[in-house]
Amino acid sequence: GENVEQHPSTLSVQEGDSAVIKCTYSDSASNYFPWYKQELGKRPQLIIDIRSNVGEKKDQRIAVTLNKTAKHFSLHITETQPEDSAVYFCAARYYGNNRLAFGKGNQVVVIP
Amino acid sequence: EAQVTQNPRYLITVTGKKLTVTCSQNMNHEYMSWYRQDPGLGLRQIYYSMNVEVTDKGDVPEGYKVSRKEKRNFPLILESPSPNQTSLYFCASSLNPPGSGSYGYTFGSGTRLTVV
Numbered sequence: 001g002e003n004v005e006q007h008p009s010t011l012s013v014q015e016g017d018s019a020v021i022k023c024t025y026s027d028s029a030s031n032y033f034p035w036y037k038q039e040l041g042k043r044p045q046l047i048i049d050i051r052s053n054v055g056e057k058k059d060q061r062i063a064v065t066l067n068k069t070a071k072h073f074s075l076h077i078t079e080t081q082p083e084d085s086a087v088y089f090c091a092a093r094y095y096g097n098n099r100l101a102f103g104k105g106n107q108v109v110v111i112p
Numbered sequence: 113e114a115q116v117t118q119n120p121r122y123l124i125t126v127t128g129k130k131l132t133v134t135c136s137q138n139m140n141h142e143y144m145s146w147y148r149q150d151p152g153l154g155l156r157q158i159y160y161s162m163n164v165e166v167t168d169k170g171d172v173p174e175g176y177k178v179s180r181k182e183k184r185n186f187p188l189i190l191e192s193p194s195p196n197q198t199s200l201y202f203c204a205s206s207l208n209p210p211g212s213g214s215y216g217y218t219f220g221s222g223t224r225l226t227v228v
Contacts, residue, residue, distance in 0.1 A: 032211025034210070036216075043219040044202070045219070049216060051211070089154060089155060091210075093210050093211040098210065099157060099170065099209075099210065100217075102147075
């Protein structure tokens with residue numbers, strides 16, 4: 001089955017700096033890669049996703065890049081703000097069986 | 113308001129006492145799923161359902177049951193809860209299976225279960 005790993009587990013950044021979280025996946029046939037943000041005590045919420053036929057996708061201050069050859073995808077947050085502090089989960093779709101495998105999550109702390 | 117509703121939000125129970133966590137969505141979503149979230153382990157899928165009467169196991173199905181008799185409801189049943197099922201549980205739904213043109217999961221608010 002699919003195995004998704006996230007690095008680093010915790011990331012601290014100064015407000016205004018950029019944050020990058022990287023995920024690797026094992027199944028080369030995976031074709032859908034979403035990112036979810038979970039604030040403290042809240043439910044996870046989809047913030048951006050990318051499909052395997054696209055190399056990069058942007059939405060305001062966040063972007064996701066996909067490297068299919070290396071089997072990794074990354075979340076980029078620019079001009080970080082305190083409200084970006086959260087746990088971020090990456091996921092990859094198991095090809096052919098309609099399931100998502102989630103990584104263990106990254107704690108991002110934005111220092112004012 | 114489009115939402116996924118889970119009940120209860122908090123539950124403390126004793127080992128072996130059957131319980132049900134309810135999940136209901138009002139978005140006419142076909143796909144529904146249950147996850148448990150544990151520190152350091154992320155979100156692990158318990159069961160999922162592609163549509164009414166169609167359910168399948170996720171990564172950690174042992175000790176759980178589900179049913180999908182109606183499109184909107186997807187209850188999680190613990191027939192004989194044990195302390196290792198103490199966790200934060202999330203129900204999630206999406207219009208289609210992940211990646212199939214859907215807009216991603218909508219998660220419920222979560223149920224924090226403690227089994228003593």
